[in-house]
Amino acid sequence: MAQRASLLIRLTVLFTFLVVFFTNGAAENRALASDDSCTPVDLRGPKLGPVRHQDSLKWCASFAAADLLSYRLGQKISAVDLPLHQPKYLAQKIWDKIVPPKNQIKMAKKGEDPTVLIKESQQRGWCLEKDLPSEDNTLGWYASLFWEISLLKYTLDAGEPFEKERACRYLNTAFPGLNYETALKTLEEASLGTYYSALANQSCKNRIHDSKLIMEEKKLNLLRTNKEEIRNAIDQQLNKNNIVGVNYHSGIFKDSEAISITANHTGLIVGRRLNPVTLTCEYLIRNSWGRSCSYYTGYECEEGNIWFPINTLMNNLGNLFYAK
């Protein structure tokens, strides 16, 4: 009897949660869809440049953070530089644990929180893209460049012989601003925890600083009762010609009716419009998968920027971030 009562209580709580989640969402969707405040905004332009291409790296957060900084600072900021100083996600930590190569690649691909990336790099300053390019995937696979450099570090530390030509190619491709001798010396002298950071610092001699930059974050709660607050925050920033970063779920790329409480991808809101056909308000999301529009089923896409109905985005949004 007690067991049945306990089960009944659990089922009731679960049912209540589901009802609140979906009906609240539905009511707000209707409100969002018929909203009048949808004045057009388009923040694309020379400050952002063409949509970037993140290659084989799970560093969408880095690319979004770099774009946000580029817009703010008026200069193109290197996306790859940002996570290279975060040993938690890089090969150095892996070497400490002596993880097999296949797992190293997986870990090297893992992303980072964009706000953390920006805040933790503020004192060091931000590297220009021309000093540390983020989109060169020569030799087939950007992630493999880091793996090869990690293997080279291991070889150097072990005092074992290595192929100079091969080492030169990989170092030169990942850090083209460094000559081979400087890159090799930096790699030899740096510790296991800091060699990527050391190589990046050698490449980025002219870092850009902005001590006044303050990051703000807002999160959609689990029951999504603060959708209106989140939407207002986005609109306020767009109205001030400020771009907004968003973490959201990639399920919306193929299904506009998708709903998710988890986010697995990062992008930037760079525009707003009233769709002239559907008469719903839409946000323009800048992705980091290049100019192709073939990934996005059923949406209008321009050079890798995608128009999403606000409902669709809000049903799959995790949090947003912007520079105040």
Place this chain on the structure above:
Amino acid sequence: MRSKFPLLVLLLILPASLLGRAWALEFTCIKNGEIKILFDAEVTVEKASYCTNKDGNILISENCHRKNCTKQLKPVKFDLDREVDSGIGTPGFTLCRMMGGKPEIIEFKLNEQWLGLDRCLFEPERTFIDTGYLYQLNLEKN
């Protein structure tokens, strides 16, 4: 005849709608075009023949377009959300490798303008398709 007219219209529309997006694509082919790739941190320009859509965001090599090589692509099971979850970067790059190709970030020339895109290069015939279009084709085949 009059009563059969709606049926006739339906019969004309139905096959067109069933053919999907690929049918709606119109390609412009450039015989002696140029493609820029970064190799060993230096820009290399190679001569190539390719076809593209009006927006220049779909790219296919001329030899692949001519031979209809996309029909010979063997579909691969590829769940976009699962791949994004597991951390792979641009999905088309992973799909390209799964299909035995080599992905490259490139620029190609169209109307005297350089446009950025990427390609999945298949040896030995050196046919290529941009990885986004490859993803779309794979989705349609699955």
